[in-house]
Amino acid sequence: MRFICMECGCEASGSGQALYRCECGGLLDTVLDDRGLDADRLKRLFDVRLSERNTPLSGGVWRYKELIHPELPMDSIVTKNEGNTGLYEHADLREYAGTRRLWLKAQSENPSGSFKDNGMTVAVSHGLWLGYSRFACTSTGNTSSSMAMYAALAGAEAVVYLPDQGVSLSKVLQTEAYGAQLVRIEGGYDAGIRYLEEHAEAMRLYVCNSLNPLRIEGQKSIAFELAHQLDWRMPDWIVLPGGALSNAAAMGKGLDELKRIGLIASVPRIAIVQAEGAAPFHRMLLNRESSLRPVDQPATIASALHIGNPPNWPKALRYAIERARGVTVSVSDRDILEAKARIDRSGIGCEPASAAALAGLRRLVADGTIHPEETAACLLTGHLLKDPEAIALSLSLWKDSKQTVQPAPRPLEPD
Numbered sequence: 001m002r003f004i005c006m007e008c009g010c011e012a013s014g015s016g017q018a019l020y021r022c023e024c025g026g027l028l029d030t031v032l033d034d035r036g037l038d039a040d041r042l043k044r045l046f047d048v049r050l051s052e053r054n055t056p057l058s059g060g061v062w063r064y065k066e067l068i069h070p071e072l073p074m075d076s077i078v079t080k081n082e083g084n085t086g087l088y089e090h091a092d093l094r095e096y097a098g099t100r101r102l103w104l105k106a107q108s109e110n111p112s113g114s115f116k117d118n119g120m121t122v123a124v125s126h127g128l129w130l131g132y133s134r135f136a137c138t139s140t141g142n143t144s145s146s147m148a149m150y151a152a153l154a155g156a157e158a159v160v161y162l163p164d165q166g167v168s169l170s171k172v173l174q175t176e177a178y179g180a181q182l183v184r185i186e187g188g189y190d191a192g193i194r195y196l197e198e199h200a201e202a203m204r205l206y207v208c209n210s211l212n213p214l215r216i217e218g219q220k221s222i223a224f225e226l227a228h229q230l231d232w233r234m235p236d237w238i239v240l241p242g243g244a245l246s247n248a249a250a251m252g253k254g255l256d257e258l259k260r261i262g263l264i265a266s267v268p269r270i271a272i273v274q275a276e277g278a279a280p281f282h283r284m285l286l287n288r289e290s291s292l293r294p295v296d297q298p299a300t301i302a303s304a305l306h307i308g309n310p311p312n313w314p315k316a317l318r319y320a321i322e323r324a325r326g327v328t329v330s331v332s333d334r335d336i337l338e339a340k341a342r343i344d345r346s347g348i349g350c351e352p353a354s355a356a357a358l359a360g361l362r363r364l365v366a367d368g369t370i371h372p373e374e375t376a377a378c379l380l381t382g383h384l385l386k387d388p389e390a391i392a393l394s395l396s397l398w399k400d401s402k403q404t405v406q407p408a409p410r411p412l413e414p415d
């Protein structure tokens with residue numbers, strides 16, 4: 001696997017060593033060697049693996065190993081058959097969004113309850129291959145749950161640097177339940193990232209945050225599985241929430257590779273939805289600025305979007321905006337909760353951050369960016385049960401909006 005710096009273009013080398021950034025500070029990107037990859041042969045291979053059982057290659061990430069981490073030895077793989085998630089349509093949600101067709105790709109159905117598993121299985125497997133036995137991250141909750149789960153599965157240690165702001169209690173409990181050691185840090189997610197970048201190597205910790213390029217490689221599988229489920233015919237738009245912007249970068253990169261290999265005919269456009277109180281990337285593009293100005297005090301109900309300084313913005317810019325002709329939009333917490341109530345009532349369900357995708361799609365249709373005759377897929381990134389407090393909020397909002405007072409039910413007489 002080759003790692004190229006996105007800033008200076010030089011190749012970072014260091015087999016057997018974790019690589020996160022170039023010496024110049026730039027993000028590292030991997031380059032897929034697509035020589036010898038034939039679209040028809042790959043399609044047949046991926047189809048065959050759909051019917052296999054109990055091999056890492058039957059899961060929704062490693063099924064696409066040739067496009068993710070070709071040289072990783074099979075015995076380094078730690079997997080819970082992540083991916084393999086549902087793709088749903090629902091008439092109410094389609095009407096709400098306003099597009100001709102709408103699919104919801106439920107990454108919430110992953111084993112730890114969020115799309116982080118798609119990338120984490122690859123990062124932890126790669127770290128084990130390099131010889132690490134301690135894994136670390138900072139997290140608003142889902143990254144740490146996922147990392148702690150895979151570390152436990154591999155019999156390795158997990159250390160989580162926990163921000164004292166913007167994390168969800170139930171996600172922290174999930175992380176602790178998988179046996180991770182929690183270290184409190186002052187400040188938010190952004191402070192945690194800074195701390196790990198400085199100190200991880202000295203403690204021989206393998207960093208599993210999304211500045212680790214292997215996370216992005218794994219998350220590309222969401223694009224691959226979506227394309228596979230749609231028989232390699234993509235919708236016009238893919239809409240996803242943006243926090244650290246790893247998901248957006250991975251989606252753009254995955255689509256770019258699918259197109260390059262000839263697995264899809266054209267690259268769908270990407271729409272990145274940020275929460276109004278944590279929308280530095282949206283603001284950067286809106287103001288046509290050339291670099292990102294962090295938001296000092298991010299504020300949103302969507303804990304997974306509680307990020308003021310998204311580390312992956314250069315990658316999202318290259319892959320989601322430039323290569324996938326992407327757009328950005330921001331939505332209010334109220335929009336998010338309203339969309340969440342709709343998604344929950346459709347029987348699909350999600351946590352608030354995921355609902356931002358639907359809220360953003362609705363806004364983009366309303367403002368004419370997306371045409372009603374176009375088709376779209378929203379990525380649902382996290383599970384309904386991830387954030388119980390938000391359920392209560394969105395339910396009360398939903399009931400208020402209906403403005404109906406339900407009479408108290410009379411107890412039934414047994415007869």
Ligand SMILES: *Cc1c(COP(=O)(O)O)cnc(C)c1O
Nearest residue numbers: 243244245246247304353381382
């Ligand atoms: C991590 C996460 C996001 C944000 O994804 P990024 O890659 O950080 O932009 C959105 N929703 C959920 C549920 C998440 O866990």
Ligand SMILES: [Zn+2]
Nearest residue numbers: 005008022024
């Ligand atoms: Zn560099």
